[in-house]
Amino acid sequence: MAKGIVYVMSTVVNGLVKIGKTQTGQFSNRMNSLERNGYFNVVGLKREFAIEVEDYDEKEILLDDIFSKSRIENSELFAVDLNLIIQLLSSFEGRQVYPVTETKEQVFDKVTEEREKKDYYKIPDGIYFLETKNKQFGLIKATMEVQDGKFIIKKGSNCLPVTEGYCPSKRNEAITKDNVLQNDIICDSPSIAAFIARGKNTNGWTIWKNASGKPIDTYRKNNE
Template identity: 50%
Template structure:
């Protein structure tokens, strides 16, 4: 199974980031080249987060698809909040390459990015469409829709059934009002960030480091 590195870099232009991939052995050299020479006539690139994952080609295509409307045509540059990109990459299962875990852990990177993203932006930066969140054990698959500036879990979807001490107060109260004992969502529920939806679905804290990234449903 192919393993490689996904990374996100800030640039000299506020709100413009580079998302890319490389092999693990070439990561340091790739970063030095980009930080020294820039990319696509954009300078001031600086590495912000990188993670080694399995099926890195597939995961990069997923990120490209999610952020397709924010992409600068013909490039790996995206006009979006860098915290959202870091939050998604940090949610993948894998080994953090940068920052070094001795300096900043993967869970802290995720927490900081999720907090900053919720403070600085909303769901409007994600293209409209149908997305899903998955959990392998126990298995769970929940679809949701991004439209009209909101991420909506529609009535009839099934979420995690049981209460959890790891859930924050907002997620716990919202679930008690809208989720039946068997996990069935009784009414449409709207969110302004993927982390909020994931906290509701999996009944965890909205800053939990193991939330899965949104994946777009491809017809």
């Protein structure tokens, strides 16, 4: 099985990336050449992620097939989200070649978070609801207000004790009385808001619902 490098580069054009491959020993020269000279009349190329994998020819073909509808004809340029490409490449088995200051896991987590942040703005401003049952505390209810990509769990919501080792720092802002929140808390994600209500890790995309009872994940899927 041939081993080589599959890479992605950003360009001066926002939303336009180059996906390519090269032999391991040629990576530095290839990157320097593209960054200096551009590609297909596009300049400002910058290396973003590269990984050494087995069957690199086949893996590049796979990427070409996946993003064929976004491909600029007769080129290796694609009009796709850079973070999506990095997320996919960093999930491959192989040795990360670039960046050298972060692990594959760190890169994957970072781009996943960045992609999710973009999805936050797909959720319309308004009020959303959480309702679930707990064996010890019974029916749990909470209200969340969305304002311009921020998630505010409202005073009067249930706020259960933390039952797991991990605890987001926002939970420390909670003032409670009889497991009821006494103050609004501005959260950076719907999952953190859900954690404050339930006291444990929770997928906020599925548990927060609109007035019609549909999960907020509906807004993300409708905009894909």
